[in-house]
Amino acid sequence: MKKHKCIKIGIVGCGAIGSSLAKEIVTGLRKDACLVALYDIKPQKSVLLSKKLTRDVKLCVASLKALIERSDLVIEASSAKGSWEIASKSLSFGRKVMVMSVGGMSGHLDELYALSRKNNAMVYLPSGAISGVDALKAANIAGVQKVTLTTRKHPNAFSGVEYVAKNFNLKGLRHDKLLFEGSAAQAVKYFPQNVNVAAVLGLAGIGMRKTRVRIIACPAVKKNIHEIEIESKAAKVFTRTENILHPQNPKTSFLAVLSAIATLKQILQPVKIGT
Ligand SMILES: NC(=O)c1ccc[n+]([C@@H]2O[C@H](COP(=O)([O-])OP(=O)(O)OC[C@H]3O[C@@H](n4cnc5c(N)ncnc54)[C@H](O)[C@@H]3O)[C@@H](O)[C@H]2O)c1
Known part of the structure; x- marks a missing residue:
């Protein structure tokens, strides 16, 4: 043996x-x-x-x-x-x-x-803290027209983000505030610790420049919420993932860690399930 x-x-x-x-x-x-x-x-x-x-x-x-x-x-x-x-x-x-x-x-x-x-x-x-990468990869073979990520996080999740500190005052914020709207390429530049999921989507799908991203500070939310809309020749896809925060780092979602463990299991195990 x-x-x-x-x-x-x-x-x-x-x-x-x-x-x-x-x-x-x-x-x-x-x-x-x-x-x-x-x-x-x-x-x-x-x-x-x-x-x-x-x-x-x-x-x-x-x-x-x-x-x-x-x-x-x-x-x-x-x-x-x-x-x-x-x-x-x-x-x-x-x-x-x-x-x-x-x-x-x-x-x-x-x-x-x-x-x-x-x-x-x-x-x-790894897909990280989002759902829908499997569908995006499959749909992309036939052709995807549009991918949009909308991320909502509590204002605290943006502490230490230079772009936010320069352009906004989130102290005592009472209503939702749109912090960013643009390409995934720009999003990862301005929010390097917050939107790895934008990079995953961009790289898995139609590219970093074509993938659209909106980032919103929401004082009422306690979770990191990612919504994804995909328009493609094969399917219209909408996913919403409400993430529990990692206890050691509120910028990181617990699911991101589990996604890495699931990827490790894919590497280690002979049967690979899912796209
Ligand atoms: N892919 C995803 O879905 C996803 C989700 C959440 C976080 N992340 C990213 O994963 C990374 C780790 O996240 P975390 O929550 O553990 O962050 P963390 O801040 O808790 O830990 C990062 C650690 O890396 C160390 N470090 C920084 N730069 C280093 C370098 N060049 N060489 C060696 N060590 C270095 C720091 O000292 C720190 O101990 C971050 O970049 C984060 O943006 C990805």
Whole structure:
């Protein structure tokens, strides 16, 4: 009988998503996956996580390169600013890579295909906190005319967003406020931590420039709500996802973490269900 081989996983970014994924890998996925390295630009974060998981710091590495060398699969859960460098370096070493900060891939799609083909490596971009990517991918084969994402979040979810701080005062906001309307390409530029889902939609469908995005601050909502409308030759699709917030980071939806775990399971398991 062929010996079962565990996939060695390294995680870059030990915040809300990285920590949740690390915990799942060492518990629910331990038969098929093995956590071999953690890296964070703030070393205290990887130290803390490693200690929580293993009682010592053996998982911590001092550089991205060291993490890549130890891993078969690199999971990026850091920031849109650094995600392209992390993905491209991992691919150059022939490693599989799963990218959470999908906004950072905007403008790099052709290079992503070229690098993965050249190095015989794979890239995984989970759907994240939205529903409808399966339908979009299928419909796109026949032709999609229009994709619109409308995102509603509590004003607090936009704290620290430079574009918002410059253009709006959301303190004490009592009514809904339209913060942005434009292309997915612009949305990921202005809201790098908030709308990775816009990047997923743009890359999976008709492109970052044609995909339309509206972002609304809603004082009355407690969830991150994403509505998607797709007009295509095959079907008219409307989805609405009301996301519970991640307890460690209100900018991140709990479903985004679960979507990454589901993607990991797709990688690890032989039967793949869904588009
Ligand atoms: N795809 C999706 O649906 C989706 C959903 C939510 C969040 N995200 C994205 O995933 C990423 C992680 O989200 P989170 O909630 O865990 O954020 P977080 O702020 O809780 O954690 C990010 C961690 O990454 C570290 N970091 C930042 N840049 C780094 C770099 N270049 N190298 C190594 N470490 C670095 C930070 O120090 C921090 O510990 C963010 O970019 C976020 O926008 C994606």
